[in-house]
Amino acid sequence: MIQAYSIENGHMVLREGLPTEAELRAAVWIDLLHPTMAEEHAVQTALRVEVPTREEMQEIESSSRLYKEGDDLFLTANFLYGMDVGEFGSTAITFVLTNTTLITVRYATPKAFPTFAARCQKAPMMLHSPDGVMLHLFEQIVDRLADILERIGGDMDRASTKSFQAARGDMKVNQRSAALKDVLITLGQVGEVTTRASETLLGLNRILTFVGAEKSIAIRKENQGIIKTLVRDVRSLVEHANFLNSRATFLLDAVLGIINVEQNGIIKTFTVVSVALMPPTLIASVYGMNFQHMPELEWMIGYPLAIGLMICTGVLPVLYFKQKGWL
Structure with a gap:
């Protein structure tokens, strides 16, 4: 599916399906979700840029994920998705940044994407330039990760309270066992989410470092300050994710110790x-x-x-x- 975003008369225009060549060239942001061969060919023909295949996006070496062809940047990283539906995972998303258009290629939908699209509907100026779209989208992803880590911290607080209440409280053995089992499941989910969030943050940090080295070409002067803010926010979230991982490990050891005592x-x-x-x-x-x-x-x-x-x-x-x- 193709979603082409452009600005006409100060308003955002969204074209779906298979836009014409002229419409694709006029788009500031082209979002490819599960693209077909016909859709990939249409984008490649209109913009004269090679769209990476799904197999190429899965490659893990840095040279295959972050590279430059002419003035076009190809940036790929894994992003956390599916937290709202309870079936979360990581998916590779590629950002192709040209002088006129940002192309995103993805096979899943992190919540940051529809949220950012809704923000663009209210504030069309966010689609002023392709590099601005990419950086503002990164801001939305970082905000989403911050919310997820905050929620995970709350889950961990409740798990900690529940585990120590079960250890101190006058419960029946089966009730205490059920409570500790729930805590173990929660801690396992916390560890999985923080690991995937850390993977997303690491990918973002690599992208920002790469873009920062090419900012004189790829990033307009008015948007360069956003990179510094994003780098600072990503680093702070990495530290917080590491803290949550350490705390989850401590709580896991504590719960296993309680079970061992029982x-x-x-x-x-x-x-x-x-x-x-x-x-x-x-x-x-x-x-x-x-x-x-x-x-x-x-x-x-x-x-x-x-x-x-x-x-x-x-x-x-x-x-x-x-x-x-x-x-």
């Missing part, structure tokens, strides 16, 4: 029970043997004496464990 308590209970039952079992085994000459079997008090002896030998280990502080 398991040790259960094992200790079974150990005490087995040790306390060993002497009574021995006594019962002795008097359960079928030997002919066992004088105690003929005593009037033999049965209650054996029962009492089994009770005493079962209670004494428990008292001993309590005295030692093992219970």
